[in-house]
Amino acid sequence: MTNSDFKWDTKRLQFDTVIKPFESEDEELNDFLLNDAKHYLVQRLAVTYLIENETDTIAYFCLSNDTVQRSMADKAGWKRVRKHIPNAKLRSSYPAVKIGRLAVSKKYVSSGFGKLMIQIVWRIFVSDTQQTGCRFITVDAYRNATDFYIRNRFDFLTGEDESDKTRLMYFDLNNISL
Numbered sequence: 001m002t003n004s005d006f007k008w009d010t011k012r013l014q015f016d017t018v019i020k021p022f023e024s025e026d027e028e029l030n031d032f033l034l035n036d037a038k039h040y041l042v043q044r045l046a047v048t049y050l051i052e053n054e055t056d057t058i059a060y061f062c063l064s065n066d067t068v069q070r071s072m073a074d075k076a077g078w079k080r081v082r083k084h085i086p087n088a089k090l091r092s093s094y095p096a097v098k099i100g101r102l103a104v105s106k107k108y109v110s111s112g113f114g115k116l117m118i119q120i121v122w123r124i125f126v127s128d129t130q131q132t133g134c135r136f137i138t139v140d141a142y143r144n145a146t147d148f149y150i151r152n153r154f155d156f157l158t159g160e161d162e163s164d165k166t167r168l169m170y171f172d173l174n175n176i177s178l
């Protein structure tokens, strides 16, 4: 099954949204959506986007402002970050958006919804109505999800977090044409 075999809709979580049942394989991510996402919204710490059908929350992700800074990368990582930035625009930090959390319900994994969410982030940040400059997407990727992000053309910022629980990854929004 692919996501085109399902009827689904996307929406931005509001304080009065009734969140439909959601169960991914990660308890912490389930708990965040059901118990914390609205508080993050009210405190302006993260905005949550939902993909849902009539009965279920199929998937969700959260976004917050971020920066990619020289101090976050190793030498090779920083070189990759700046590879496509013209010399005149080189600086020690660049505006970014962070995917704070991203998960697909167990019932719907491997149907393309993970990839779809990455593409939704592209569309939000690479559009003619974009209000602020934003060059990169960042994510603290769980170890079991780094390959998912690599398949979606993310790269590592540093090798120093190789044995950490999460790895810092980035995607250059100038790598896409919609």
Ligand SMILES: CC(C)(COP(=O)(O)OP(=O)(O)OC[C@H]1O[C@@H](n2cnc3c(N)ncnc32)[C@H](O)[C@@H]1OP(=O)(O)O)[C@@H](O)C(=O)NCCC(=O)NCCS
Pocket (backbone or CB within 6 Å): 024, 025, 026, 029, 101, 102, 103, 104, 105, 108, 109, 110, 111, 112, 113, 114, 115, 116, 139, 140, 141, 142, 144, 145, 146, 147, 148, 151
């Ligand atoms: C990781 C996760 C988001 C992937 O979502 P999904 O909807 O199953 O992924 P998709 O069906 O869109 O797959 C997109 C591509 O990534 C690949 N992929 C998906 N999960 C992968 C994984 N864990 N490792 C390697 N590749 C993976 C798919 O094979 C597919 O490749 P293709 O484009 O070459 O065909 C989902 O499994 C999940 O919610 N996991 C639990 C929570 C989690 O780990 N979230 C990440 C937090 S940082």
